[in-house]
Amino acid sequence: MANAMWGGRYQEGPAAIMEEINASIDFDKRLAAQDIRGSRAHVAMLAKQGIVSEADAKAITEGLAKIEAEIEAGTFTFSRALEDIHLNIESNLAKKIGPAAGRLHTARSRNDQVAVDFRLWVRDNLDAIDAGLKALQQALTEKALAHAGTVMPGFTHLQSAQPTTFGHHLLAYVEMLGRDRGRFADARKRMNECPLGAAALCGTSFPIDRHMTAAALGFDRPTANSLDSVSDRDFALEALSAMAISAMHLSRLAEELVIWTTPQFGFIALSDKFTTGSSIMPQKRNPDAAELVRAKIGRIIGALTGLLVVMKGLPLSYAKDMQEDKERTFDAFDAFALCVAATAGMVTDMVPDAKRMKKAAGVGYATATDLADWLVQTLNMPFRDAHHVTGRIVGLASARNIDLDKLSLTEMQGVEPRITEDVFRVLSVGNSVKSRTSYGGTAPANVKAQARRWLKVLNRG
Ligand code: ARG
Numbered sequence: 001m002a003n004a005m006w007g008g009r010y011q012e013g014p015a016a017i018m019e020e021i022n023a024s025i026d027f028d029k030r031l032a033a034q035d036i037r038g039s040r041a042h043v044a045m046l047a048k049q050g051i052v053s054e055a056d057a058k059a060i061t062e063g064l065a066k067i068e069a070e071i072e073a074g075t076f077t078f079s080r081a082l083e084d085i086h087l088n089i090e091s092n093l094a095k096k097i098g099p100a101a102g103r104l105h106t107a108r109s110r111n112d113q114v115a116v117d118f119r120l121w122v123r124d125n126l127d128a129i130d131a132g133l134k135a136l137q138q139a140l141t142e143k144a145l146a147h148a149g150t151v152m153p154g155f156t157h158l159q160s161a162q163p164t165t166f167g168h169h170l171l172a173y174v175e176m177l178g179r180d181r182g183r184f185a186d187a188r189k190r191m192n193e194c195p196l197g198a199a200a201l202c203g204t205s206f207p208i209d210r211h212m213t214a215a216a217l218g219f220d221r222p223t224a225n226s227l228d229s230v231s232d233r234d235f236a237l238e239a240l241s242a243m244a245i246s247a248m249h250l251s252r253l254a255e256e257l258v259i260w261t262t263p264q265f266g267f268i269a270l271s272d273k274f275t276t277g278s279s280i281m282p283q284k285r286n287p288d289a290a291e292l293v294r295a296k297i298g299r300i301i302g303a304l305t306g307l308l309v310v311m312k313g314l315p316l317s318y319a320k321d322m323q324e325d326k327e328r329t330f331d332a333f334d335a336f337a338l339c340v341a342a343t344a345g346m347v348t349d350m351v352p353d354a355k356r357m358k359k360a361a362g363v364g365y366a367t368a369t370d371l372a373d374w375l376v377q378t379l380n381m382p383f384r385d386a387h388h389v390t391g392r393i394v395g396l397a398s399a400r401n402i403d404l405d406k407l408s409l410t411e412m413q414g415v416e417p418r419i420t421e422d423v424f425r426v427l428s429v430g431n432s433v434k435s436r437t438s439y440g441g442t443a444p445a446n447v448k449a450q451a452r453r454w455l456k457v458l459n460r461g
Pocket of ligand 1: 024028084110111114318320322323324
């Protein structure tokens with residue numbers, strides 16, 4: 001049987017395989033709420049412009065409300081023969097209200113319809129993402145404030161570099177997530193134009209009011225070019241790009257959680273709620289949630305790359321290729337929301353082992369820079385010379401397999417006679433972090449101030 005919605009010139013129905021490749025209902029049913037929102041705005045505008053009667057508009061609006069309730073209740077029957085969410089809803093509307101349903105699609109095409117639905121979906125979900133990232137920033141900042149003075153090793157090349165604090169380390173992620181939220185906000189702002197009314201590709205001869213529908217749907221304005229409106233998916237690409245960057249940040253934090261929870265590091269413990277046991281090794285507490293956060297970025301980069309490949313080389317305007325925009329995008333948003341929530345859970349529950357971290361902070365001559373700085377500040381030595389002298393002192397300590405502050409004054413004076421007892425003041429990890437008071441530096445007082453600043457920002461916005 002030919003398609004009831006567009007089959008006027010068709011004698012035969014589609015091959016089974018055609019139906020299978022063509023139908024998007026299995027995944028685009030996720031656009032139902034947005035589709036109904038768009039239709040409501042469209043029909044209200046059609047009525048106001050005198051394009052459909054008030055009576056028909058009322059019947060359509062009431063029918064849409066019933067469909068919405070059925071979909072929410074899970075009693076709506078979706079049909080593959082009806083291809084996609086747009087035709088499923090319109091066809092059901094006809095069953096409910098009769099021929100007036102056929103007027104809903106006046107001055108509209110599925111091309112602008114899907115463009116507006118998908119934009120609304122991405123926009124709704126960007127808002128949800130922002131709330132999730134903000135909650136994660138809050139969790140990180142609270143932990144950072146509590147541990148502004150908890151000394152831990154700072155690494156470069158994953159080698160002991162200089163002592164830092166756990167609070168300072170966590171606030172680094174708060175900064176990253178702040179920029180991520182900025183990127184999502186930029187994407188949201190740029191995408192907030194309404195394609196509805198572009199119709200198939202060239203606009204319409206009906207006297208529609210695109211400003212009215214744009215405003216009703218919360219857009220800043222209608223899109224200015226009808227071809228562009230139905231052709232581009234850059235709004236989804238931009239959201240996915242921002243997501244890939246943010247997922248990369250989450251993946252790095254997840255990797256650190258994995259490293260920190262190894263018995264060898266033992267810097268933090270994750271809660272039972274966010275770890276799993278092993279079916280064979282009874283002692284294990286595996287950081288599965290962190291590992292999955294680390295991994296899920298694969299899907300997100302995959303979605304971004306996949307959509308870029310789908311879109312590249314497509315001639316204007318709409319092509320069915322673009323139906324491939326949704327599935328992976330939905331999947332990426334789902335994966336990302338999960339990652340954000342799981343990370344917030346882990347961060348809230350994690351307990352640092354301050355003693356172990358402090359001990360580890362001194363390993364590997366992490367205060368060598370402090371010694372060099374002392375030589376510069378106290379003996380007015382050029383930094384390069386101080387670096388060299390410090391290197392020789394580290395060599396002494398290393399040959400004896402002891403920490404820098406365990407060397408005697410006489411031993412250090414053997415390398416540089418002007419060194420005094422005062423040097424021991426800077427060789428402890430606690431004093432090292434306290435001394436780094438430059439703006440943005442690791443000193444606990446700085447970290448506290450930054451954490452408080454962030455809490456204010458987060459509570460404001
Ligand atoms: N399901 C389609 C999509 O996702 C809707 C638009 C169909 N347009 C068309 N001219 N067949 O892209």
